[in-house]
Amino acid sequence: MAATDSIMYSLERNWEMVEAAISDLDYETLARQPNAHSNSIAWIFGHISRVTDMFIMHRLQSKPELWFADGWCEKYGMADNVEGLGRGADLATWKPPAKEVQIAYFEAAKAITREYVPPLSSEDLEKRVVFPPTALRQEHTLGTALGQLVLESVAHGGQIAYLRGYHRGTGWYR
Numbered sequence: 001m002a003a004t005d006s007i008m009y010s011l012e013r014n015w016e017m018v019e020a021a022i023s024d025l026d027y028e029t030l031a032r033q034p035n036a037h038s039n040s041i042a043w044i045f046g047h048i049s050r051v052t053d054m055f056i057m058h059r060l061q062s063k064p065e066l067w068f069a070d071g072w073c074e075k076y077g078m079a080d081n082v083e084g085l086g087r088g089a090d091l092a093t094w095k096p097p098a099k100e101v102q103i104a105y106f107e108a109a110k111a112i113t114r115e116y117v118p119p120l121s122s123e124d125l126e127k128r129v130v131f132p133p134t135a136l137r138q139e140h141t142l143g144t145a146l147g148q149l150v151l152e153s154v155a156h157g158g159q160i161a162y163l164r165g166y167h168r169g170t171g172w173y174r
Contacts, residue, residue, distance in 0.1 A: 003122040003143075008114075010150045014157040015110055018048065021157075021164040022099075029167050031096045041163045042096035045106065046076060048156045052109040055149045056116050059131045060142065066108050075101050117146065 022030065022045065030042040039047070050067060057065045067073050076097050096102065125143035140148070 002118065003125055004117050004120050004146075007146050007150060008117055011110075011113060011117075011153055014150075014153050015106075018045065018106075018157045018160050021161045022103075025099075025164065025168065027096070027099055030099060030102070032167060034163065034166060039159075040096065041160050041167075042102060043094065044156050044159050044163070045102055046096070048153055048160075049102075049105045049109040051152050051156075052113055052149065053105075055145065055152075056109070056112045060129060060145060061116065066105075066112065070108065072105050072108075075105070 022041065025041065030045070031040050033040045049072075053066045053072075057063045073079065077095060120142065125141060125146070127142050128139055129142050129145055130139045131145075
């Protein structure tokens with residue numbers, strides 16, 4: 001077993017669950033907030049992509065995020081800055097992009113993860129990484145940083161599956 005097999009298995013299985021949960025949802029359902037202080041499926045879905053992009057590109061490789069480099073911030077109708085992670089007053093006024101745009105960013109985030117993670121060795125996973133200055137300058141091993149990414153992805157994938165059930169009934173497990 002490769003050192004990264006369990007990481008990729010967890011991410012891939014979560015991605016499958018998220019894809020099943022949103023597959024038949026229309027724009028209105030994706031954009032609907034359960035209440036004024038809660039995130040919509042669309043926001044959480046974009047957040048998963050955004051966090052994956054930020055971890056893989058910026059935090060772990062010190063490369064420009066796809067969010068900026070490929071213009072996803074404009075496609076999402078958000079400012080070209082480091083915000084846009086699902087916090088603050090912008091939540092109530094944000095209008096999600098088309099479902100196809102959301103899926104395309106998700107696919108781009110998955111692609112960079114599939115390219116970066118599988119070749120990592122056990123030795124690579126033990127290397128110390130310090131998250132860049134835009135974060136809280138925390139030091140991790142590469143393995144624990146990827147574990148944090150898995151945690152983020154699975155937590156938010158579960159939220160999407162729950163909200164899918166809340167709005168439309170079961171369907172995330174197909």
